[in-house]
Amino acid sequence: MTSTTGPARLHAALLYRTAQELASAAVPFLADGLAMGEAAVLACREENSALLAEALGHDERILVLPREGIYTRTADAIATFRRVVRRQVAAGAPGVRLFGEVPVDQSGDEWHEWHRCEAILNVALGPLPLSSVCAYDRRELSDAIHEGVEETHPALMTPAGPVPNHRYVDPATVLRRTPTTLAGGAEDTPPTLQLVDLDDATRLPELRARVRAALDGSGGPGLLRGRFAAAVAEVLHNALRHGRPPVAVRLWATPTRLVCTVTDSGDGFDDPLAGYTAPGDGFPPAGAGLWLARQACDTLEAFRTGTGFTVRLATGLPGSEPPPTPSSAAAPADTPAARADRARADARQLARRLRKQL
Amino acid sequence: MVGDVREAPGTEWDGHVLLLHRTEGERLAGLTAWVRRGLELGEKIIYTELPLLPGDALVPVLEARGVDAAAAVRDGQLVVLPPEEFYPREGQRVVVERALAEGFAAVRISAEVRAALSVLSPDAVHGVEHRLDALVGDLPMSAMCQYAEADSTGTWLDDAVATHVFGVRQSTFSTSRDLDGLALHGEVDRTNTDVFTAVLSAASRHPSLVLWVDLGEVSYVDAGSCWRLDDATRGFRSSGGHVLLVAPQPPVELTMRMLEVDELPGMHLVGVEQ
Numbered sequence: 351m352t353s354t355t356g357p358a359r360l361h362a363a364l365l366y367r368t369a370q371e372l373a374s375a376a377v378p379f380l381a382d383g384l385a386m387g388e389a390a391v392l393a394c395r396e397e398n399s400a401l402l403a404e405a406l407g408h409d410e411r412i413l414v415l416p417r418e419g420i421y422t423r424t425a426d427a428i429a430t431f432r433r434v435v436r437r438q439v440a441a442g443a444p445g446v447r448l449f450g451e452v453p454v455d456q457s458g459d460e461w462h463e464w465h466r467c468e469a470i471l472n473v474a475l476g477p478l479p480l481s482s483v484c485a486y487d488r489r490e491l492s493d494a495i496h497e498g499v500e501e502t503h504p505a506l507m508t509p510a511g512p513v514p515n516h517r518y519v520d521p522a523t524v525l526r527r528t529p530t531t532l533a534g535g536a537e538d539t540p541p542t543l544q545l546v547d548l549d550d551a552t553r554l555p556e557l558r559a560r561v562r563a564a565l566d567g568s569g570g571p572g573l574l575r576g577r578f579a580a581a582v583a584e585v586l587h588n589a590l591r592h593g594r595p596p597v598a599v600r601l602w603a604t605p606t607r608l609v610c611t612v613t614d615s616g617d618g619f620d621d622p623l624a625g626y627t628a629p630g631d632g633f634p635p636a637g638a639g640l641w642l643a644r645q646a647c648d649t650l651e652a653f654r655t656g657t658g659f660t661v662r663l664a665t666g667l668p669g670s671e672p673p674p675t676p677s678s679a680a681a682p683a684d685t686p687a688a689r690a691d692r693a694r695a696d697a698r699q700l701a702r703r704l705r706k707q708l
Numbered sequence: 709m710v711g712d713v714r715e716a717p718g719t720e721w722d723g724h725v726l727l728l729h730r731t732e733g734e735r736l737a738g739l740t741a742w743v744r745r746g747l748e749l750g751e752k753i754i755y756t757e758l759p760l761l762p763g764d765a766l767v768p769v770l771e772a773r774g775v776d777a778a779a780a781v782r783d784g785q786l787v788v789l790p791p792e793e794f795y796p797r798e799g800q801r802v803v804v805e806r807a808l809a810e811g812f813a814a815v816r817i818s819a820e821v822r823a824a825l826s827v828l829s830p831d832a833v834h835g836v837e838h839r840l841d842a843l844v845g846d847l848p849m850s851a852m853c854q855y856a857e858a859d860s861t862g863t864w865l866d867d868a869v870a871t872h873v874f875g876v877r878q879s880t881f882s883t884s885r886d887l888d889g890l891a892l893h894g895e896v897d898r899t900n901t902d903v904f905t906a907v908l909s910a911a912s913r914h915p916s917l918v919l920w921v922d923l924g925e926v927s928y929v930d931a932g933s934c935w936r937l938d939d940a941t942r943g944f945r946s947s948g949g950h951v952l953l954v955a956p957q958p959p960v961e962l963t964m965r966m967l968e969v970d971e972l973p974g975m976h977l978v979g980v981e982q
Binding site: 584705 | 730898928932980
């Protein structure tokens with residue numbers, strides 16, 4: 351949506367063993383950026399962010415982000431970094447230097463996700479004026495994770511600065527050989543909703559309503575259901591618009607997991623990075639629906655089957671929302687209508703402020 | 709969005725309304741609601757239509773939908789004029805003022821654009837629409853212009869929407885005027901995104917530097933339409949204008965934030981979840 355600026359910048363890995371090694375690589379990288387007027391962003395373990403901020407003299411241009419709030423899902427990390435970079439640039443910085451630590455103390459499945467994330471960042475953030483260093487404590491890495499870190503960073507950070515990494519592998523290749531499907535088993539049961547023989551895009555409003563109704567009956571947090579419904583709607587739209595009819599939708603809504611497959615009879619596409627790069631400026635923009643769908647669910651896979659092309663979306667649910675208690679039930683002041691009225695009051699204030707400025 | 713005849717039609721059928729219909733069923737449902745509204749308010753209803761098969765003419769169509777149109781004709785409350793009399797050379801003010809002179813408190817007039825094009829050129833139709841828009845502001849009257857969606861594309865759609873910005877009625881999307889500006893209703897997706905775009909383009913040509921767009925009654929916006937929102941208002945914003953997207957429902961707000969609409973220069977998303 352926002353136009354991108356600047357060429358692709360550095361995406362380097364730092365494999366360190368001591369806090370001193372970490373600081374000796376990070377501080378020159380960040381200090382050089384600050385000297386050029388760039389913004390410095392830290393997304394590390396709390397103790398390492400504090401260490402680096404102190405080493406940089408607590409420069410007020412340093413932005414410290416909570417690592418746990420960023421490295422939640424690939425799409426969220428990309429969205430956060432895009433916003434941070436754009437806001438720093440809008441505030442006058444010519445670029446941003448990011449120093450982060452991807453969490454690796456996780457299960458194999460979750461490492462696969464971050465392995466894929468590191469590969470995707472090369473493409474998704476490439477157009478932004480961003481140079482980033484991803485720091486990993488070598489002592490915590492298995493050989494497999496070490497290998498994954500190396501193949502997803504075009505450069506390695508050394509005491510002498512960044513050097514080209516000859517073990518770097520093209521991101522699409524990494525994505526094609528790493529799995530995304532998490533165990534769940536939802537599809538072993540009859541679907542909660544099945545819509546078949548679809549070929550008419552004018553039915554989209556009705557089809558969305560049926561998907562929403564099936565999800566509403568599943569329990570689980572409303573926000574996650576709403577996000578999932580938006581993702582399904584975009585994928586269904588794409589299938590009806592770009593795929594070959596008939597299209598089929600199968601939805602499984604369990605207390606712990608939402609899964610949906612959208613299958614058309616065409617050949618689909620063969621780009622594992624589709625939806626990870628911001629939509630183009632075409633009219634209509636290519637990729638806007640997948641860009642949204644990637645953000646709105648946990649995993650989105652696309653693959654050819656014997657009879658067509660399937661997009662499979664999945665989102666894990668943390669558990670059902672507890673029933674409202676007397677104290678948590680919507681008070682008159684907190685109904686959707688009341689919240690909307692508060693938003694309108696805020697908007698009137700903003701409108702007055704803007705009119706005064708103009 | 710197009711009225712259901714089982715419900716009492718309301719104020720959404722007053723003022724200068726653009727009925728964009730996909731099917732004849734949609735058109736007749738909207739027309740029936742609009743007539744019922746006028747009959748309930750005791751207004752004079754003036755209609756025109758092309759020469760039709762007897763069963764397709766207005767009165768039998770209304771009768772088949774439970775409206776006592778024959779009685780309204782008998783009482784002089786409903787009249788069907790040929791297009792030449794509906795669009796007189798002197799302009800429609802004459803038609804409306806003549807009806808008001810009969811003692812009616814208000815008048816409503818309606819036609820299919822096909823009927824207009826049977827006696828007017830396309831340019832003349834737009835001239836009539838502009839004058840009608842002004843007339844609706846001057847006189848106690850409502851007007852509903854019926855356009856087939858399939859025939860309404862490009863500049864023809866843009867021009868039609870521009871004279872009915874606050875009165876667009878489409879099967880899943882509509883607009884209205886609220887206290888602060890423009891209010892949108894319904895769902896926006898590829899099936900109506902051209903209408904959505906035309907509405908925003910027209911609204912952003914109004915002489916104000918703050919465009920208020922109330923989204924409280926919008927339940928869905930797809931990704932492509934977020935881009936159209938950007939495109940339709942870009943010129944306005946680049947000239948220093950500000951667009952306020954007010955009170956979006958949580959799913960709409962979420963979609964707009966994921967699509968980074970709120971990051972666009974001059975675009976302000978004033979949501980309920982912030």
